[in-house]
Amino acid sequence: MSPDILPLSAAALTTAPVPLIDLVEQYDEIADEVRAVVDRVLTSQKFILGEDVAQFEAQVATYCDARHAVGCASGTDALVLALMALDIGPGDEVITTPYTFFATASCIHRVGATPVFVDIDPVTFNLDPAAVDAAVTSKTRAIMPVHLFGQCADMDPLWRTAVRNGLPIIEDAAQAIGSSYGGRQAGVLGTMCCFSFFPTKNLGGAGDGGMVTTDDPELAARLKRLRVHGDVGRYEHVEVGLNSRLDAIQAAILSVKLRRLSDWTAARQNNAARYKKLFDASGVSEHLVFPATHPACGHSYNQFVVRIEDGRRDDVLKSLQAQQVGCAVYYPKPLHLQKCFEYLGCKQGQFPEAERASAESLALPIYAELGAIRQERVVRSLAHALDVEQASPVYSIPVRKAA
Structure with missing residues (x-):
């Protein structure tokens, strides 16, 4: 056996609780760097926008291969700003999914437009492109796909419809920074793309934060104006915007x-990948349904979600909680029933x-550490x-040591 392969053993197993997500371990790895940049911002006393935000915007734009990135106060505000930048409002319709976090549809409502829900693809949990195409009317002003759980929506057919x-297409990539489709990063797959830096995201801050990326210079300029009350400088307001600015401390931490x-x-x-091997080795696979990864997608796994059929999901959830294993339901009630x-x-x-996804889905721990x-x-x-009968008390697989 190669020296960098370590097989697990029964003695290595632990009965300690396993949280759904553990941000402390991630912070311990970067604590010194984070404290240093926070101290630098505190020393400068420059807290709103400024050089740290501009630098982080440039870094995200480079990471996503986008021409422009505009920071704001939250992922929710990113969606609102994107809709405002397209002048979407009363009388307009935006097609989106009912199986997502509340903010996706609430932002459409907040600008006065109407969310038009269509069903999802049961294999990927993402928007069904054929249903989107059938839902377009003379009132439709945008399509808002969600890259749910870290897997990009099927963008090629959505673009054909668009x-x-x-x-225009507004990507809701709140859960999908680091994901890709057709070799391109989330962030450049639509007219605009909206990210969230909520602490539990794959790139999470020490509080709220968001960003919009785009290749359109006019949209970028308007987004920057809208996030500061529509001000073009020297208290000259050409439109009514929001107060939605990314804090410099958040930008500095996120840069690290x-x-x-x-x-x-x-x-x-x-x-x-290890989960799937363990599920197969344990016999658990026969009792789960794995949502497939679209062949064009690079999944970033903000959540690792399986489906448990036959009405057993809630019982399994309670059992895992009793065994102190973190798990959660995303999302227990679809938006059209709210x-x-x-x-x-x-x-x-x-x-x-x-x-059906709301009734069957269950998220398991997937954090990097x-x-x-x-x-x-x-x-x-x-x-x-x-209640899976296990042939052996141990079904470990080789694990490559971290570099």
């Missing part, structure tokens, strides 16, 4: 973390794949929750 109808993002993404991808969107007139059963030992504990606990 071009045929003269529509961006340098490690590719390595962290690779670690998440390695964890996902009370605040009753005015849209959607009914139970209208989007069956989104509803998780490691093989804790992953084996997750799989053993899942086998117990599913």
Whole structure:
């Protein structure tokens, strides 16, 4: 056996709790650098926009291969700003998914437009391109696909629909920095792309933060204006915008973390591959459905989500929680069934794949520092929750040591 391959053993297994995500381990790795840049910003007393934000914007633009990046206060504001920059408002429709975080649709509502939901592809959890094409009307002003859980939506057919109808595409990539489609990074797959730097994202700050990327210089200029109340300088306001600026401390911290993002993404991808091998070795695979990765996509695994059918998901969730293994449901109620969107007139059963995903999906730990030992504990606990009879108490696989 190669010296850099370490097989696990029964003695290596732990009964310690496994959290769904552990930000402390990530911080311990970079604590000195983070404290240094925070201290530098505090010493400068320059907290809003400024050089740190401009530098981080340039770094994200380079990372995504985008011409422009505009920082703002949150991923939610990024979506709102993108819609405002396109003059989308009352009377307009934006096509999106009902199986996503609330902000995707709430931002459409906030600018006065109407979210138009279409069902998802059951294999990837992302928008069904054929359903999007069928939903376009004379009122449609944009398409807003979500790169859910770190996997990009199927962009080629969405772009064909967009071009045929003269529509922009706003990528909701809140969970997908580091993801790719057709060899191109999320961030340059649409007219504009919106990122979130919420702490639990793959690139997470020490609070809220967001960014919009685009190749369009006019949209970039307007986004920069809109984030500061529509001010073009010297208190000259040419339109009504928002107060949505990225803090310099957040930008400085995120710059430190961006340098490690590719390595962290690779670690998440390695964890996902290891899960699949462990599931096969343990017999758990026969009791789960794995959403497939689109062949054009490079998945960044903000979440690792499986499906548990036959109405067993909630029982499995409770069992894992009792065994102190972190897990979560994304998302327990699709947006078309939320009370605040009753005015849209959607009914139970209208989007069956989104509803089925909400009833069957379960997220397991996937953070970069998780490691093989804790992953084996997750799989053993899942086998117990599913009443899987295990032929052997240990079903470890070789694990390559980190460089």
